[in-house]
Amino acid sequence: MTAPGSRIDRPLLRTAFVLVLGTFMATLDATIVAVGVDRLSEDFGAGVTEVQWVTTAYLLAVVASVPASGWLADRFGGRRVWLGALGVFLLGSALCAVAWSLPSLVAFRVVQGIGGGLLPPTGQALLARVAGPGRIGRLISVVGVVPLLSPVLGPLTGGTLLAVADWPWLFLVNLPIGVVAAALAVRHVPSVPPSEARARFDLVGALLLAPGLAVLVLGLTGDGGPPVSAAGIGLGVLALVAFTWHGLRARDVPPLVDPRLFTRPPFGVAALALLLLGASVFGTMFLLPLYLQGGGGLTPWRTGLLLAPQGIGAAAGSVLVSRLVDRTAPRVLVLCGIGLVALGTVPFTQLHHAPPDALVAGALLLRGVGAALVSAPVLATVYRSLPPGGLPRAAGALNLLNTVGGSLGTALLAVLLGGRLAARGPDVAAAYADTFWWVLALVLVAAAGATRLPASPPVSPKDPKDD
Numbered sequence: 253m254t255a256p257g258s259r260i261d262r263p264l265l266r267t268a269f270v271l272v273l274g275t276f277m278a279t280l281d282a283t284i285v286a287v288g289v290d291r292l293s294e295d296f297g298a299g300v301t302e303v304q305w306v307t308t309a310y311l312l313a314v315v316a317s318v319p320a321s322g323w324l325a326d327r328f329g330g331r332r333v334w335l336g337a338l339g340v341f342l343l344g345s346a347l348c349a350v351a352w353s354l355p356s357l358v359a360f361r362v363v364q365g366i367g368g369g370l371l372p373p374t375g376q377a378l379l380a381r382v383a384g385p386g387r388i389g390r391l392i393s394v395v396g397v398v399p400l401l402s403p404v405l406g407p408l409t410g411g412t413l414l415a416v417a418d419w420p421w422l423f424l425v426n427l428p429i430g431v432v433a434a435a436l437a438v439r440h441v442p443s444v445p446p447s448e449a450r451a452r453f454d455l456v457g458a459l460l461l462a463p464g465l466a467v468l469v470l471g472l473t474g475d476g477g478p479p480v481s482a483a484g485i486g487l488g489v490l491a492l493v494a495f496t497w498h499g500l501r502a503r504d505v506p507p508l509v510d511p512r513l514f515t516r517p518p519f520g521v522a523a524l525a526l527l528l529l530g531a532s533v534f535g536t537m538f539l540l541p542l543y544l545q546g547g548g549g550l551t552p553w554r555t556g557l558l559l560a561p562q563g564i565g566a567a568a569g570s571v572l573v574s575r576l577v578d579r580t581a582p583r584v585l586v587l588c589g590i591g592l593v594a595l596g597t598v599p600f601t602q603l604h605h606a607p608p609d610a611l612v613a614g615a616l617l618l619r620g621v622g623a624a625l626v627s628a629p630v631l632a633t634v635y636r637s638l639p640p641g642g643l644p645r646a647a648g649a650l651n652l653l654n655t656v657g658g659s660l661g662t663a664l665l666a667v668l669l670g671g672r673l674a675a676r677g678p679d680v681a682a683a684y685a686d687t688f689w690w691v692l693a694l695v696l697v698a699a700a701g702a703t704r705l706p707a708s709p710p711v712s713p714k715d716p717k718d719d
Contacts, residue, residue, distance in 0.1 A: 260387055266440040267382055268391050271375035273433040274338055275398045277426050278368035281345075282310060283406025283537070284413075284422055291419050296354040308470070309358045311659055313365025315469055316462035318652040319508040321373040322645030323454065326447040330378035330644065335437055337374060341367030342430040349420040364423075369655075372398075377647035380635040381444050388635050389577040389710065393628035397570035404563035404620075407541055408556030415553060447641060456498055457508045464491025465656060472663030509649045518582075518637060519646070521704040522630045523653050525586060528698035529626050530654040531661025532593060535691055536600070536619070537562075538662045539669065543603065543684045561613040565620020572621070573628045582629040583705040589625025590699045592618045597692045604682040626698075629705075636710060665690065 285292075285307055293303045324333045344364025351357035376392070383391050413421045464487070471484020499507035514520045537559070544555045569589075576585060596618035599607050607615075631650065638646050668690055672683035 260390060263440070264383060264387065264391070266436070267442065268379055270433055270436045270441055271334070271379050272398055273429060273436075274334065274341075274371040275375050276402070277429055277433075278314075278341060278371040279398060279402035280406050280409065281364065281368055281423075281426065282307075282314065283402055284410040285310070288410055288414055288419050288422055291414060292354070292357075295419065296357075298354050302354060305358045306354075306361055309361040310365040310368070312466040312469060313362045314369035314655055315465045315652070315659060317366045317369035318373055318648055318655060319461050319465075320458065320648075321370050321651070322377075322648040323451070323506075323508060324370070325374055325377055325444075325644035326451060326641075327453075329446040330374055330381065330444040331437065331441050332443075333370065334374045334378060334441070335434060337367045337370035338430055338434055338437070339367070340364075341371065342427060342434075343367070345423045345426040345430070348423040373647040373651035374644070376631070376635075376651065377644040378441070378444060380643050380647070381640050382442055385636045389628070389632040390574045392631045392635065393570050393574040393577050393624070397566050397624050397627070401563045401566055404537065404556075404559050404566075407537075408553075408560060411551070411553040411556045452505045454502070454505050454508045457495055457502070457505075460491050460495035460498060461508055464488050464495060465652075467491065469656070469659045469663065472660060472667070506645075508645075509652065510645065513646065513649060518633050518705055521701045522634045523650065524701040525626060525630050525698050525705075526650055526654045527657035528661075528694050528701070529593075529623060530657025531664070532597075532691055532694050532698070533619075533623055534658030535661040535665045535694070536597070536688075539665055539684060539687060539691070540600070542669075543681070546680070558609060558612060559616060562616035562620040562623075565617040565622075566624045567620075569621035569624025570628065573625050577629055577632055577710075579709050580629075581705075581707050581709050582633045583702060583707045585629040586626050586702040586705055587699060589622040589629075590695060590702055592622025592625065594622075594692060594695045594699070596622060597688060597695060600688040601685050601692060603685040603688070604679065606681065626702075633706060633710070661694065 289303050289306075292306060293299065296303070321333070328336075341364055344360055344362075344367055347360035348357055348364060351360055379391060380388050409425075410422055413425060466488075467484045468488025468491075471481045471486075471488055495507075496511050499509065499511040514523055540559065541555050544550045544558060550558070573585065596615040599611050599615040634646060634650060635643060665687055669683065669687045672686040673680065676683040676686070
């Protein structure tokens with residue numbers, strides 16, 4: 253019999269649906285523009301390298317804004333911050349649609365990315381707070397699948413829009429969805445009061461962490477040539493080391509992301525799993541479309557269709573994990589998921605043998621199911637272990653790691669791919685196959701970390717709703 257505090261009732265489902273809309277828009281926008289690079293290049297008379305800043309600017313703004321999400325939720329309340337972030341995101345979307353030049357579009361993408369970076373962690377923390385420990389496992393299995401869908405649905409949605417409309421609709425499509433989400437949030441998302449502590453903002457940490465991450469990601473992308481790249485990586489690492497030192501010494505002002513969190517089980521291994529999962533999922537969705545459109549000569553629309561099985565697998569995996577997450581050991585679920593991701597990666601290490609489309613689709617289906625089996629148990633395990641007051645900052649830290657993992661993984665694989673293309677010469681398929689061995693290696697490292705997750709089924713603490 254289901255305990256009263258563990259039932260998923262209709263009001264909670266409505267809350268989850270509204271918060272998922274915000275997360276979906278924010279994560280989708282990280283990838284939807286990728287297929288419009290050629291169109292933007294033509295309209296603005298700019299090179300592809302310059303137009304890539306439309307994607308890079310959004311990514312850097314997301315990375316820079318996520319660390320502040322925990323403090324903002326503590327200071328102003330979760331729902332208020334979520335609605336504010338949604339408003340900033342919609343304003344940025346509208347401005348992007350009317351951009352008159354490439355620099356203006358890049359600037360407006362920064363505005364959009366600031367709002368988009370705050371939506372997922374604030375929404376997750378808010379949902380975890382409203383659901384309570386007895387229900388968060390099943391709910392997070394639904395919410396957690398959204399970031400797994402965006403690398404698949406982004407190119408497909410972008411290709412569909414560009415087939416029938418001009419590039420401004422890549423941004424205008426957010427407006428009706430966002431307005432509906434805002435109206436529903438006002439009505440159905442409960443108001444969570446701000447923290448009574450009212451801690452001061454960690455200004456020193458913000459000046460170190462956000463720019464440090466942004467510069468590190470920028471350096472790894474290779475934009476600006478080797479000297480700029482090396483300087484970015486060096487400055488980024490130095491800033492992150494300084495932030496860690498600052499966070500360990502902080503006493504009066506809580507750090508934006510507490511480095512001590514990573515030493516406390518299960519947070520440390522959970523963070524590693526999400527970091528490597530982000531690198532694997534986004535890295536694959538970076539490599540495979542490049543190969544299919546470059547080496548395979550497919551259109552963005554056909555490429556999106558071929559990638560769709562990963563989204564289908566992620567959706568199916570979320571249904572499966574929602575039935576298992578509350579009665580199966582996190583270690584078992586996560587290791588099974590990583591095993592499926594690894595199995596689905598193997599065919600891509602054989603691209604030089606021209607695997608048939610059916611095998612590619614089947615491999616992506618497995619990867620989607622596996623990724624869903626990893627993300628939901630990891631997030632649920634962490635959220636169950638924390639008091640309500642610790643949820644906003646933990647959600648910010650976990651979302652930051654997932655985002656940074658995707659960014660760093662994509663940048664690292666781009667560098668590795670460049671080296672293999674130079675070494676393999678005309679054998680492009682072999683170069684991509686070589687690079688996918690590194691994706692497989694990332695997955696295996698995640699498996700080693702997952703062996704430290706809890707080996708017993710979760711035991712939910714008493715839910716306050718039962719009192």
